[in-house]
Amino acid sequence: MADPKESWKQEDDEEEEDIDETSYISQKDAVLFAIDVSESMLLSPPSSDSNKGETDSPTIAAIKCAYQIMQQRIISSPKDMMGVLLFGTEESKFQEEEYSNSRGHLAYPHCYLLSDLNVPAAEDVKVLKAIVEDDEEAKSLLVPTKEPFSMSNVLFCANQIFTTKAPNFGSRRLFIITDKDDPHSTDKKARSQAAVRAKDLYDLGVIIELFPISHADHEFDRANFYDDIIYRDPDEESTLLAAPNNFKSSGDGISLLTNLISDINSKQVAKRTLFSNLPFEIGPGFKISVKGYNLLQKQAPARSSFIWLGGETPQIAVGESARMEEDTTRIVDKAEIKKAYKFGGTQILFKPEEQKELKTFGPPVLRIIGFKPQNMLPFWASVKKSTFIYPSEEDYVGSTRVFAALWQKLLNDKKMGVAWYIARTNATPLLVAILPSQERLDEATNIQVLPAGLWLYPLPFADDIRNPPDVPTPIVSPDNLVDEMRKIVQQLQLPKAHYDPVKYPNPSLQWHYRILQAYALDEEIPDVPEDKTIPKYRQINKRAGEYINNWQKLLAEQVQLFQKERKERGGLKHEIEDDDGPPKKKARTSAKAATKGLAEMSADDLRKAVEAGTLGKHSVAEFKDLLLAKGLSTSGRKQELIDRVEQWLDDN
Amino acid sequence: MADKQAIVYIVDQGASTAESHSGREESDLEYGMRYVWDKIATTMAANRTTWNLGVLGLRSDDSVNPLYSSEGDEGYGNISLLKDLGPMRMNELANLQTSLKPSSTNSGDAISAIIIAVSMIEEFTTLKSGKPGKFLRRIVLVTDGQGTLDDSDLDSIADKINEVDIELVVIGIDFDDLEFGFKEEDKPEGKASNEAILQSLVQKCNSGIFGTVAEAVQNLSIPEVKTPRPYSTFKGPLALGDFAKYPDSTMLIDVERYFKTHIARAVTASSFVTRASTANEETGASSKTLEEDTEMADAPELSAVKSTFTYKVNDPTAPGGKKDVSRDDLAKGFEYGRTAVHISASEENVTKLETTQSFSIIGFIPSDKYEKYLNMGESCVTIAKCINVEAVIALSSFIHALHELDSYAVARIVAKDGKDPVIILLAPLIEPDFEGLVDVPLPFAEDIRMYRFPPLDRVITTSGATVTKHRNLPTDELTNAMSDYVNAMDLSTFGKDDEGQPTEYMPMEDTYSPAVHRINQAIRKRAIHPDAPVDPPAEVLMKWSHPPDELVSGNASELKALIDAASVKKVPPKQNGRRFNRETIKPLSGLDVDSLLDRDHRQKISIENSIPDFKQIVSSATSDSNIHDAAKQMSNIICQLVKDSTGDSGYSRALENMKVLRIELLSLEMPDIYNDFIREFKRRLMEGDLGGDRREFFLRVRGEKLGLIDNMALDFCDVSEEDAAQFYSMKVGLPSRAK
Numbered sequence A: 001m002a003d004p005k006e007s008w009k010q011e012d013d014e015e016e017e018d019i020d021e022t023s024y025i026s027q028k029d030a031v032l033f034a035i036d037v038s039e040s041m042l043l044s045p046p047s048s049d050s051n052k053g054e055t056d057s058p059t060i061a062a063i064k065c066a067y068q069i070m071q072q073r074i075i076s077s078p079k080d081m082m083g084v085l086l087f088g089t090e091e092s093k094f095q096e097e098e099y100s101n102s103r104g105h106l107a108y109p110h111c112y113l114l115s116d117l118n119v120p121a122a123e124d125v126k127v128l129k130a131i132v133e134d135d136e137e138a139k140s141l142l143v144p145t146k147e148p149f150s151m152s153n154v155l156f157c158a159n160q161i162f163t164t165k166a167p168n169f170g171s172r173r174l175f176i177i178t179d180k181d182d183p184h185s186t187d188k189k190a191r192s193q194a195a196v197r198a199k200d201l202y203d204l205g206v207i208i209e210l211f212p213i214s215h216a217d218h219e220f221d222r223a224n225f226y227d228d229i230i231y232r233d234p235d236e237e238s239t240l241l242a243a244p245n246n247f248k249s250s251g252d253g254i255s256l257l258t259n260l261i262s263d264i265n266s267k268q269v270a271k272r273t274l275f276s277n278l279p280f281e282i283g284p285g286f287k288i289s290v291k292g293y294n295l296l297q298k299q300a301p302a303r304s305s306f307i308w309l310g311g312e313t314p315q316i317a318v319g320e321s322a323r324m325e326e327d328t329t330r331i332v333d334k335a336e337i338k339k340a341y342k343f344g345g346t347q348i349l350f351k352p353e354e355q356k357e358l359k360t361f362g363p364p365v366l367r368i369i370g371f372k373p374q375n376m377l378p379f380w381a382s383v384k385k386s387t388f389i390y391p392s393e394e395d396y397v398g399s400t401r402v403f404a405a406l407w408q409k410l411l412n413d414k415k416m417g418v419a420w421y422i423a424r425t426n427a428t429p430l431l432v433a434i435l436p437s438q439e440r441l442d443e444a445t446n447i448q449v450l451p452a453g454l455w456l457y458p459l460p461f462a463d464d465i466r467n468p469p470d471v472p473t474p475i476v477s478p479d480n481l482v483d484e485m486r487k488i489v490q491q492l493q494l495p496k497a498h499y500d501p502v503k504y505p506n507p508s509l510q511w512h513y514r515i516l517q518a519y520a521l522d523e524e525i526p527d528v529p530e531d532k533t534i535p536k537y538r539q540i541n542k543r544a545g546e547y548i549n550n551w552q553k554l555l556a557e558q559v560q561l562f563q564k565e566r567k568e569r570g571g572l573k574h575e576i577e578d579d580d581g582p583p584k585k586k587a588r589t590s591a592k593a594a595t596k597g598l599a600e601m602s603a604d605d606l607r608k609a610v611e612a613g614t615l616g617k618h619s620v621a622e623f624k625d626l627l628l629a630k631g632l633s634t635s636g637r638k639q640e641l642i643d644r645v646e647q648w649l650d651d652n
Numbered sequence B: 001m002a003d004k005q006a007i008v009y010i011v012d013q014g015a016s017t018a019e020s021h022s023g024r025e026e027s028d029l030e031y032g033m034r035y036v037w038d039k040i041a042t043t044m045a046a047n048r049t050t051w052n053l054g055v056l057g058l059r060s061d062d063s064v065n066p067l068y069s070s071e072g073d074e075g076y077g078n079i080s081l082l083k084d085l086g087p088m089r090m091n092e093l094a095n096l097q098t099s100l101k102p103s104s105t106n107s108g109d110a111i112s113a114i115i116i117a118v119s120m121i122e123e124f125t126t127l128k129s130g131k132p133g134k135f136l137r138r139i140v141l142v143t144d145g146q147g148t149l150d151d152s153d154l155d156s157i158a159d160k161i162n163e164v165d166i167e168l169v170v171i172g173i174d175f176d177d178l179e180f181g182f183k184e185e186d187k188p189e190g191k192a193s194n195e196a197i198l199q200s201l202v203q204k205c206n207s208g209i210f211g212t213v214a215e216a217v218q219n220l221s222i223p224e225v226k227t228p229r230p231y232s233t234f235k236g237p238l239a240l241g242d243f244a245k246y247p248d249s250t251m252l253i254d255v256e257r258y259f260k261t262h263i264a265r266a267v268t269a270s271s272f273v274t275r276a277s278t279a280n281e282e283t284g285a286s287s288k289t290l291e292e293d294t295e296m297a298d299a300p301e302l303s304a305v306k307s308t309f310t311y312k313v314n315d316p317t318a319p320g321g322k323k324d325v326s327r328d329d330l331a332k333g334f335e336y337g338r339t340a341v342h343i344s345a346s347e348e349n350v351t352k353l354e355t356t357q358s359f360s361i362i363g364f365i366p367s368d369k370y371e372k373y374l375n376m377g378e379s380c381v382t383i384a385k386c387i388n389v390e391a392v393i394a395l396s397s398f399i400h401a402l403h404e405l406d407s408y409a410v411a412r413i414v415a416k417d418g419k420d421p422v423i424i425l426l427a428p429l430i431e432p433d434f435e436g437l438v439d440v441p442l443p444f445a446e447d448i449r450m451y452r453f454p455p456l457d458r459v460i461t462t463s464g465a466t467v468t469k470h471r472n473l474p475t476d477e478l479t480n481a482m483s484d485y486v487n488a489m490d491l492s493t494f495g496k497d498d499e500g501q502p503t504e505y506m507p508m509e510d511t512y513s514p515a516v517h518r519i520n521q522a523i524r525k526r527a528i529h530p531d532a533p534v535d536p537p538a539e540v541l542m543k544w545s546h547p548p549d550e551l552v553s554g555n556a557s558e559l560k561a562l563i564d565a566a567s568v569k570k571v572p573p574k575q576n577g578r579r580f581n582r583e584t585i586k587p588l589s590g591l592d593v594d595s596l597l598d599r600d601h602r603q604k605i606s607i608e609n610s611i612p613d614f615k616q617i618v619s620s621a622t623s624d625s626n627i628h629d630a631a632k633q634m635s636n637i638i639c640q641l642v643k644d645s646t647g648d649s650g651y652s653r654a655l656e657n658m659k660v661l662r663i664e665l666l667s668l669e670m671p672d673i674y675n676d677f678i679r680e681f682k683r684r685l686m687e688g689d690l691g692g693d694r695r696e697f698f699l700r701v702r703g704e705k706l707g708l709i710d711n712m713a714l715d716f717c718d719v720s721e722e723d724a725a726q727f728y729s730m731k732v733g734l735p736s737r738a739k
Helices: A004-012 A015-026 A058-077 A122-131 A135-141 A150-166 A188-204 A256-268 A350-356 A399-413 A479-491 A508-521 A537-568 A585-596 A603-612 A620-629 A638-651 B028-045 B066-071 B090-099 B110-125 B154-164 B193-206 B214-222 B278-286 B389-405 B476-488 B514-528 B541-546 B551-554 B556-566 B610-619 B624-644 B651-667 B669-688 B694-704 B722-725
Strands: A029-036 A082-089 A111-118 A171-178 A206-215 A247-249 A273-283 A288-292 A307-308 A318-325 A338-343 A348-351 A365-373 A387-393 A415-422 A430-437 A448-450 A453-459 B005-012 B053-056 B079-086 B136-143 B165-173 B208-212 B232-240 B251-258 B270-274 B302-314 B322-325 B330-336 B339-342 B358-366 B378-384 B407-414 B422-431 B434-441
Touching: A029 A058, A029 A150, A029 A620, A058 A122, A058 A256, A058 A508, A082 A150, A111 A122, A111 A150, A122 A135, A122 A508, A122 B339, A135 B610, A150 A171, A150 A188, A150 B556, A171 A256, A188 A206, A188 B610, A206 A256, A206 B556, A206 B624, A247 A348, A247 B165, A256 B669, A273 A387, A273 B556, A288 A399, A288 B556, A307 B302, A307 B339, A338 A350, A338 B556, A348 B514, A350 B514, A365 A430, A387 A399, A387 B389, A399 A415, A399 A430, A399 A453, A399 B476, A453 B322, A479 A537, A479 B389, A508 B339, A537 A638, A537 B232, A603 A638, A603 B214, B005 B028, B005 B110, B028 B090, B028 B136, B028 B214, B028 B514, B053 B110, B066 B110, B079 B090, B090 B514, B110 B154, B110 B514, B110 B551, B154 B193, B165 B193, B165 B214, B193 B208, B208 B214, B232 B378, B278 B422, B330 B514, B358 B389, B378 B389, B378 B422, B389 B407, B389 B422, B389 B434, B389 B722, B476 B556, B514 B541, B610 B624, B610 B651, B624 B651, B624 B669, B651 B669, B651 B694, B669 B694, B669 B722
Parallel strands: A029 A082, A029 A171, A171 A206, A206 A247, A273 A365, B005 B053, B005 B136, B136 B165, B165 B208, B232 B358
Antiparallel strands: A082 A111, A273 A288, A288 A387, A307 B330, A318 B302, A338 A348, A338 B270, A365 A415, A387 A453, A415 A430, A430 A453, B053 B079, B232 B251, B251 B378, B270 B302, B302 B322, B330 B339, B358 B407, B378 B434, B407 B422, B422 B434
């Protein structure tokens, strides 16, 4: 399958800055769900008194989970593949003929390929939706076989799906959801075959993730079978793995589905590194190695595409760009293209190697310059999302303990590192603050929502700092008004006093895909978007309405008072503020009074201005206006005009 | 910032400027010109048509200037107009470079030159209406202070300069400047008094600078930070509550929101090609060569590059499975997964969320509950609409309430009707003369991709037990050493302010974007010295790339203690080329899977399971011939996959097999096997032996860099880097894909 992104790459190279980042993200991922269909997997959990009790059997929960995740992936990673394979079913079904190799066609009994591994299409969503929403459909399909079947066959079936559909994907994962911890307890040969097929998958580059289901009367034991099936890269933090999760189909508390979804969710996004083994220089001559991860990634609706309607079904037209010489329309080769900068009506040229040299500031490194207290980082000093780093033992043994010690120190003393940072060869250097994060677990599921580690927080350069327009010195609010406002703020704290992004899906993104889904699946088009970012007005009114009303009244009073006082003081500074207010304010206000047009000033004001020596601050135009109004000559230089005004004041 | 500029440079090129002083090798003129060239190049680099500059040569051989020719006044002799006021072009720069050489005379009066410059600026900046236009006006005089000056009428000259509103800058070659710390020891006769005259003239001007070249040149390396105009991102009410529904209990404050940070981007290069010469006669003749492109007038050899697009769709009946479609036959739509969803033109905006401009508070959080590293980027600042007293007082109460409660506000903002909503976090900012709210964008649910990582303060073993003592956890000794080191390397008071008081080291205002300024400096230099090589980055740009030496040397013992406590070991480079009996990977249980494999059976590689089969044979190989045999089988499979491919359907799989073959043979240090294969493969492919025209496949081979293994990858390899690059070319090129 040709990657349509490839041909657009050229177009993007004008935005040199961001391009390498996107190429890391475009590393593609393929996930195949293998869901066990058996008597015990189809058993609904024993009912409980609690209303929250779930009724979904583990198999249905797993298919629901796959359905949700498929819809999510269409939004979050539209180039990635996904598939759903049921095993242990009475019926068998494999890929359509065009993909199965005619000579080596193998049957995979009791494997039912519900949705082939591919970038999901509307059809795939429909298939899952039908099972999830239609009990009859589910019942007719989810019939467990009475015959014994072999796991090695299931694994080889998965192998063939990956081999044919996602041969060159950087990340390929098989998610097995089952409650059987020992499928071949009596058949040693079948066990060995499965282990061999698992090794094949490992050699093919497929990683197996197990989502074991335990029942009230049976705890899933990996040692029985799956420890022979599952491999861990010895370089990966093997001993540091988080505790393995077992899911209970028990009918009370948090539902199996919720648990499964949150666990699969945290694993469904392939863990892509932004960079590997970056030297982290803690002091001169003292290095450890770290890996970088992009845990924040702005999601936006995909750009519109060109669609060809001439065929049976609408098809995306794949664009290919070519470069041509503007005046001759001759197609030019990439090697011919030179880069030049506009300069004084012409171009300044650099050779490609010079161009490259100008972007070189040294090899990739994260080098500590020193440490500062975290409060020295102003709130607004933000320019870019941060990058998460985590230690790696691959280049330097002992990196993890040093990293942990640094993390601990920064966390305890609320300090931050300041560092010079070049992420990749020829990447633009940045200055970053190194901030520690404390691990946070979800209160309900105990699943990690924020990892412990360090973050590279890009700092603005002097060039990145903007300033608002000059404004007159602010009028500081009187204390009683602040007091009233304080009550409002106290009333309207967010739940758990914290901003939880999970509660705020991006409304534009959701609406975009909601509509597309409706079009693609021929569903009814919804009228009203669900927008969870809109403030809860009714609650605001209920909790703080009274205080806001009080504040409004008080504000009106204070404004009136202020204006009255200002009038009485003839434009002099209002005295609500503390006496130690900056002296500059006074100067400004009086200067403002002085800039009141001369023509509008009374004779007395003018005399005051003469005494204060501020008359000269007015413009020649103002003098001319004034003199004209008094019927005097407007000719001559500024000093002459001033003299004439003063003369007139003396005379009158 | 005034948008229009009129600057006249007066350059003293008297015979005396050919000399070299103060131990410099370059002539005095060249020394002074370092400043002038840089300033001229800065103006040119801005590419602004409203930035005008002119150049006068002082003590020149010629006497070509408006006042000399019109009034014939000898007092204006030996002053030459080298460039009239106007935008500066590249060819003019070249002219200046030839004309600004030391002359053979020492006559010519700097004061007269200033008068000429004043009249030039006055004339240039007076609008048609007769009123002065809004300009930044400046005269820059660079002189060595030799020659005679007529100081008889300095007052009236200063008056005139002030009246026209000109800034006078005098930069003297080896002028004394005690503040900067420069004094010329062997000052020529008369120079001191000339310095005094010029200084008194500058002092009489309302706006003027009097300095020495040494300081000016030193300041050149300090990058100039552009201050763009404030950019407003929102103007309207900041709301708390729903005014339409609850008018009596809704807070509405009239506010304006501006950028607070915005990443400054380096200038971007555009693409050009050397203009096709007569070689391209047939297309050249038909193109509009008559149309003279003024932009390109200076560089006729370059031609701009544009992109064209062609579109393809799948069509099983077409050769290669794809056919071209015309852009005009295509409709608009979106991708939902791999399904194409057509949206007709009349419904174009159906997927767009309808929004109206708004800025409303969602709720509040305590400031210590905010994790800085979770924000999404550039910040803004919100201020009350300043002419609205009510808004000013209202916002002030809001700001102070947040400040007193140590709270931040979460708000939803739609900058303009139809724009996407964004969630931001607002914090109070109170400065002596300023009150406002600063904000940063927060992530939405979809923006967060939390991967899970093991904790750093405990280790969970595979069996699920938690331990607190482990080789991956710091010992108490390491913890203490790290603590001491971090304390020692504190920067919060390491800097010095103007009064020499301790202050923060590396404040943001002193950090300059290396990417932006390096390219700017290089462009200016290239413009003036086209043949000079590219410089390494300026010192000021690299200043923050290392910890300060003083701090490091003062805390060497803390670092030493940390290194000792850490006992970090570098991993030796990977051992490649271990051909046989490689360590085998085992599953979690440690089961020896290889012993379960049926050896004899596994010597045969099946097309279905080729990659695992091949890897397993290689890892269990006991002789070279095993590997040769396995590679041979793989080669056949790859050819088979390409040959059987319908269109490009089998290409990815063939490429993956090639990639595995290449990587394995590379790590076995047996490059010849691969190179022989890929040469033979290319030959068969080009000859159409693998199922017709498969040159498209070879492009993919090139794209994935699966060609010859060269001596860069393995030093003993007999293929050079150039050979490997050459290998990718296909002698018979593909027919051009664009029409």
